Amino acid sequence: MHSRSAQLLLLSTVIFLFACDKAALPVDPDAPVAVEEIVVTSQTGLSTMTAGESLQLTANILPANASNKTVKWSISDPTTALISNAGKVTGVIAGIVTAKATANDGSGVSGSLTLTINAEPNGDPLALYKKIYGATSIYQDGNYVIIKSEDLPDHKTPYYLGTQWESELYEDYNGNNNQFQLNPNRIKKQNMTFKIPLNPAPSANPQATPLGSIGISLNGVPFYNQYAGPNQPLTFEVNSFDQAYGHPQMSGQYHYHWEPLYLTANFGEDALLGFLLDGYPVYGPMENGQVVTNGQLDAYHGHAHATLEFPQETYHYHITDQDPYINGSGFYGVPGTVTN
Numbered sequence: 001m002h003s004r005s006a007q008l009l010l011l012s013t014v015i016f017l018f019a020c021d022k023a024a025l026p027v028d029p030d031a032p033v034a035v036e037e038i039v040v041t042s043q044t045g046l047s048t049m050t051a052g053e054s055l056q057l058t059a060n061i062l063p064a065n066a067s068n069k070t071v072k073w074s075i076s077d078p079t080t081a082l083i084s085n086a087g088k089v090t091g092v093i094a095g096i097v098t099a100k101a102t103a104n105d106g107s108g109v110s111g112s113l114t115l116t117i118n119a120e121p122n123g124d125p126l127a128l129y130k131k132i133y134g135a136t137s138i139y140q141d142g143n144y145v146i147i148k149s150e151d152l153p154d155h156k157t158p159y160y161l162g163t164q165w166e167s168e169l170y171e172d173y174n175g176n177n178n179q180f181q182l183n184p185n186r187i188k189k190q191n192m193t194f195k196i197p198l199n200p201a202p203s204a205n206p207q208a209t210p211l212g213s214i215g216i217s218l219n220g221v222p223f224y225n226q227y228a229g230p231n232q233p234l235t236f237e238v239n240s241f242d243q244a245y246g247h248p249q250m251s252g253q254y255h256y257h258w259e260p261l262y263l264t265a266n267f268g269e270d271a272l273l274g275f276l277l278d279g280y281p282v283y284g285p286m287e288n289g290q291v292v293t294n295g296q297l298d299a300y301h302g303h304a305h306a307t308l309e310f311p312q313e314t315y316h317y318h319i320t321d322q323d324p325y326i327n328g329s330g331f332y333g334v335p336g337t338v339t340n
């Protein structure tokens with residue numbers, strides 16, 4: 001018995017020493033770290049999409065140094081939506097589906113997001129134009145979308161002074177380093193009709209933008225180009241830009257030559273802000289968290305890549321804070337028309 005106790009004591013001492021020795025070993029920084037959690041998010045936080053559109057999902061694997069960086073995507077009901085290896089969901093039929101990302105390390109750890117897919121089986125060709133909330137009507141006419149606007153900005157401006165909208169929408173402005181000079185024009189209701197190609201195509205002979213309306217923004221206010229008159233820079237007009245960077249011309253047509261500040265404040269600096277007459281979309285001055293510079297854009301002030309609204313890639317213009325601001329040497333595509 002005595003000898004047996006001594007053996008046990010010796011054994012436990014060895015185990016104790018071994019345990020101490022092991023605990024003292026430094027942690028190997030290259031040792032594989034198991035996936036603990038996967039957080040699935042969608043582009044810009046959206047969880048609603050329209051059938052025919054697509055939505056990009058991101059699977060964030062935690063902890064950040066987990067050895068496995070790949071996931072397998074799946075969706076709860078393959079008859080209502082499809083999901084690609086890259087996490088792109090394409091809606092086919094309306095319904096509620098759950099997109100799931102499972103770690104490829106065999107651990108079974110997964111994350112998911114429930115998506116609502118709205119009914120519009122073949123997609124609505126006018127869906128993006130319907131973002132122009134300031135339009136009085138939007139409808140299709142053959143290969144064109146017709147957008148009508150009264151061009152009454154929905155934000156405050158001193159240019160409502162003395163008009164029927166004064167009590168609601170007039171606001172004084174003394175910005176721009178006190179350089180602001182109210183021009184003598186006041187906002188008047190317009191009767192504008194924009195006829196824009198539904199399937200924009202590059203022009204073989206791009207034409208210069210005219211003076212006057214060259215496109216329409218989300219609140220129904222037209223975009224103008226970088227000139228105050230024939231080859232006249234905006235130098236002297238700038239002082240009459242109000243707090244939204246807009247002003248009316250002689251017939252009371254309110255317009256933006258620069259970034260529409262009210263729209264970027266409401267929809268984001270990287271948002272789709274409208275369309276030019278050639279049907280190509282106009283985006284704000286930021287992209288992927290960076291300010292877009294003229295150097296990143298071509299002679300027409302645009303470039304092509306996938307965007308939130310056009311996951312298949314599209315040519316698009318960007319507004320920058322440098323001349324030419326919205327459009328450069330002309331329309332990249334074949335322009336439609338505008339009448340008033």
Ligand SMILES: [Zn+2]
Binds near residue numbers: 247
């Ligand atoms: Zn102007």
Ligand SMILES: [Zn+2]
Binds near residue numbers: 283287303316
């Ligand atoms: Zn871009």
